[in-house]
Amino acid sequence: MLVAGVNPVDGFSALLIGALGNVPETAETLVQTTSLLFPALGIALAFRAGLFNIGAEGQLLIGGLLAGVIGERFIAPGFIAIPLLLLAGAVGGGVWGALAGWLRSRFSANEVIATLMLNYVAIQVAAYAITGPLKSAAGEGNETGELPASSWLPTILPDTRLTIALVLAVALALFLRWMLRSTVAGYQLRAVGDAPRAAQRAGIDLAKMRFWTMTFSGAIAGFGGATIVLGVLHRFNLALSPGYGFIGIAVALVGELDPIWVTVAAFVFGILQNGAIGMQAAADVPRDVVTAIEGLIILVLAGRRIITRSGAD
Amino acid sequence: MAAIALRGIVKRFGDLVAVDGVDLELEGGLIVGLIGENGAGKSTLANIAFGALAPDEGTVERNGVVGLVHQHFQLVERLSVWENVLLGREPRKGWRLDVAAARARVRELGERYGLHVDPDAIVETLPIGLKQRVELLRELEREPAILLLDEPTAVLAPGEIESFFTTIVTLAKRGVAILVVTHKLAEVIAYTSRVNVMRAGKIVARYVTAQTTTAELARAMVGGEIPPLTQRTVLPRQVLPVVHVQGLQANTESDSIDGVDLVVQAGEILGIAGVEGNGQTALADALAGLVPYEGTIRFRDEDLGPALGPRGRIVRGMQIIPQDRQHEALVLDWTVTENAILGRERNREFRRGPQIDRAAARAFAQTIVERFDVRPPRVDARVRDLSGGNQQKIVVGRVLAGEPTFVLAYQPTRGIDVGAAALVQSRLIEARNAGTAILLISFGLDEIFALADRVVVLYRGKIAGEFGRDAFDRARIGALMAGAS
Numbered sequence: 013m014l015v016a017g018v019n020p021v022d023g024f025s026a027l028l029i030g031a032l033g034n035v036p037e038t039a040e041t042l043v044q045t046t047s048l049l050f051p052a053l054g055i056a057l058a059f060r061a062g063l064f065n066i067g068a069e070g071q072l073l074i075g076g077l078l079a080g081v082i083g084e085r086f087i088a089p090g091f092i093a094i095p096l097l098l099l100a101g102a103v104g105g106g107v108w109g110a111l112a113g114w115l116r117s118r119f120s121a122n123e124v125i126a127t128l129m130l131n132y133v134a135i136q137v138a139a140y141a142i143t144g145p146l147k148s149a150a151g152e153g154n155e156t157g158e159l160p161a162s163s164w165l166p167t168i169l170p171d172t173r174l175t176i177a178l179v180l181a182v183a184l185a186l187f188l189r190w191m192l193r194s195t196v197a198g199y200q201l202r203a204v205g206d207a208p209r210a211a212q213r214a215g216i217d218l219a220k221m222r223f224w225t226m227t228f229s230g231a232i233a234g235f236g237g238a239t240i241v242l243g244v245l246h247r248f249n250l251a252l253s254p255g256y257g258f259i260g261i262a263v264a265l266v267g268e269l270d271p272i273w274v275t276v277a278a279f280v281f282g283i284l285q286n287g288a289i290g291m292q293a294a295a296d297v298p299r300d301v302v303t304a305i306e307g308l309i310i311l312v313l314a315g316r317r318i319i320t321r322s323g324a325d
Numbered sequence: 326m327a328a329i330a331l332r333g334i335v336k337r338f339g340d341l342v343a344v345d346g347v348d349l350e351l352e353g354g355l356i357v358g359l360i361g362e363n364g365a366g367k368s369t370l371a372n373i374a375f376g377a378l379a380p381d382e383g384t385v386e387r388n389g390v391v392g393l394v395h396q397h398f399q400l401v402e403r404l405s406v407w408e409n410v411l412l413g414r415e416p417r418k419g420w421r422l423d424v425a426a427a428r429a430r431v432r433e434l435g436e437r438y439g440l441h442v443d444p445d446a447i448v449e450t451l452p453i454g455l456k457q458r459v460e461l462l463r464e465l466e467r468e469p470a471i472l473l474l475d476e477p478t479a480v481l482a483p484g485e486i487e488s489f490f491t492t493i494v495t496l497a498k499r500g501v502a503i504l505v506v507t508h509k510l511a512e513v514i515a516y517t518s519r520v521n522v523m524r525a526g527k528i529v530a531r532y533v534t535a536q537t538t539t540a541e542l543a544r545a546m547v548g549g550e551i552p553p554l555t556q557r558t559v560l561p562r563q564v565l566p567v568v569h570v571q572g573l574q575a576n577t578e579s580d581s582i583d584g585v586d587l588v589v590q591a592g593e594i595l596g597i598a599g600v601e602g603n604g605q606t607a608l609a610d611a612l613a614g615l616v617p618y619e620g621t622i623r624f625r626d627e628d629l630g631p632a633l634g635p636r637g638r639i640v641r642g643m644q645i646i647p648q649d650r651q652h653e654a655l656v657l658d659w660t661v662t663e664n665a666i667l668g669r670e671r672n673r674e675f676r677r678g679p680q681i682d683r684a685a686a687r688a689f690a691q692t693i694v695e696r697f698d699v700r701p702p703r704v705d706a707r708v709r710d711l712s713g714g715n716q717q718k719i720v721v722g723r724v725l726a727g728e729p730t731f732v733l734a735y736q737p738t739r740g741i742d743v744g745a746a747a748l749v750q751s752r753l754i755e756a757r758n759a760g761t762a763i764l765l766i767s768f769g770l771d772e773i774f775a776l777a778d779r780v781v782v783l784y785r786g787k788i789a790g791e792f793g794r795d796a797f798d799r800a801r802i803g804a805l806m807a808g809a810s
Binding site: 110119195196197199200202203206207209210211213214215216217 | 613615634635636638639640645647649652653654655656657658659663667668670671677679681702
């Protein structure tokens, strides 16, 4: 901020006021929190199994795509349409995660590279789909037509974009924490992540565990993509994510891969995301400063993680 | 004047006092032994003497260059012998390497010390004994006045050990001061003139080697008597073998087997003798269902295919004690309880619906901790914080808890202290007495002689000989291990 020629104290207070200064801004911060939390939880789950899922962005996009293209055509009461479309998002992201998981299990492909590359494939697939075979009459350019209002996620604060997606995300975090700590499946997943060779000798099928973990990790991100389509934009847009899947990596790592702390970290990043706009307006700090800060956090944390892993091998 | 003098050395790692006030002097021409259990502080002390670690208190006075030969070779496998020996000190001609001079230098060193190795051989292609020579040559190249050897014979065959010490004795005669850090008491008795015993960071006893015995040294190391091993009972001979291996071929990254036939009976310990790298890992991994293989492995009356992975073998009553407990058996950051149920987490006794039954897991861990005298006896301790011996007690306890039909024990007492090793060995004999079939793979002949009912020698992936317990012949087995026909 000094570089941008602004007093950092002014800049930060503008950021906080912009993020939490009033009810609409706080709600918008929570919208950002929600959109970050889904991919971050998916990433955290994969990381706990020792899988470096860098592909949440693509998984989220494919999830959103499925929810969007089905959603604009599918007219049904909300209690049918909403669960179905969210499920479609999870399936889309899950398939995208499963692809990487399959490449890893079948060909020992490095999941970092596989998931990263699948991000680009996802963008191209989505762009092709909505301009080509799945283009609807109402859709134009980078987006599909609007979803029928019955398929929108119900808001929990009137006149804001804050929907029940936040509740679902927090519930998911609680579920994942219970799953990892208390269940047999969570125990096996952690064993594969913490000591794969010991897990293998104890009879845990590494390939199977890695495949399903990547699938669920992708499904969570895809579900998140669907909540953006159903709750925030009410349509699919190629630019529906300003990088949630990448920032989600930092969120997961700042939260030490513990779903509860990941939730807290998502809130902090939500403040950054939303407050940046306020900061830009009030203190004239370019929002790129926030992007740069986030980038630095990702770099430092991802670097540390990969270094400690290669050291452990 | 001492070649090296350590005075009042103290070294702490966090709360742990690894070395606690040690005085030690070495003189030129003398071979001195430093013995102690794992974790007694021997290697730390050697590293301080070498200069790799700085002491927190005390002084080190060195009169000459110090060389250190590590237990784990510090060689660049892809490089040639001369490149390794002269790494960082390569002779130059202008800005180019003087390869001819380098070769000549390595040959000359080899001549002088009787350590012949082809200077152009690539290190990864050399057998272990020759790698050890390269390691030693590298240190000797710097003309050390003091040579520290940290567990130098851990991976050598009996014949190789003898020739290694011949070289060391020659070096001593030339005036080099030598410290041998080891837990092999027989080598200390055979080759040193003085012995220092370390326990819990202190030197607790010093002997003139000629005036002591292995039994006395062992007592000093452990700080008490070692309990005798459980007696083996005579069991009726079974008709059907538990494990019947025929024509087994398998490869791993480290070794391979090529046509191995084996039979292991119930109530029998079959020992696999051999130098590391002669197929032990391939045999173990094939039995455990970890690698593809050709040939057959019959378990009781069933032919287990390679497609049947570890899980299928475990549920049939096959258990393994892996070689590398820290990576292959335990999750170090987990508690004793979590580790105790690894491999049994799906069993009905430890689950309540989708959840793990924590109370049942704790109770199970508690029985292992008690039966194997794990210290500290806390089931919520993190396994990483336990000593190697206590970690291994958990592994062996877990394996034997289900009264398995067959146990594959790969180096079950590797790197653990004498007390824990005796306990582990006794428990294995008890399991054998109770009818378990045990395949024991060990690089130590002492362990095989102590435990095995029969022994087969593995050399270059094939069985080189078989001996019944009443026909164990150390010289003959040692020769077969080194490749004699």
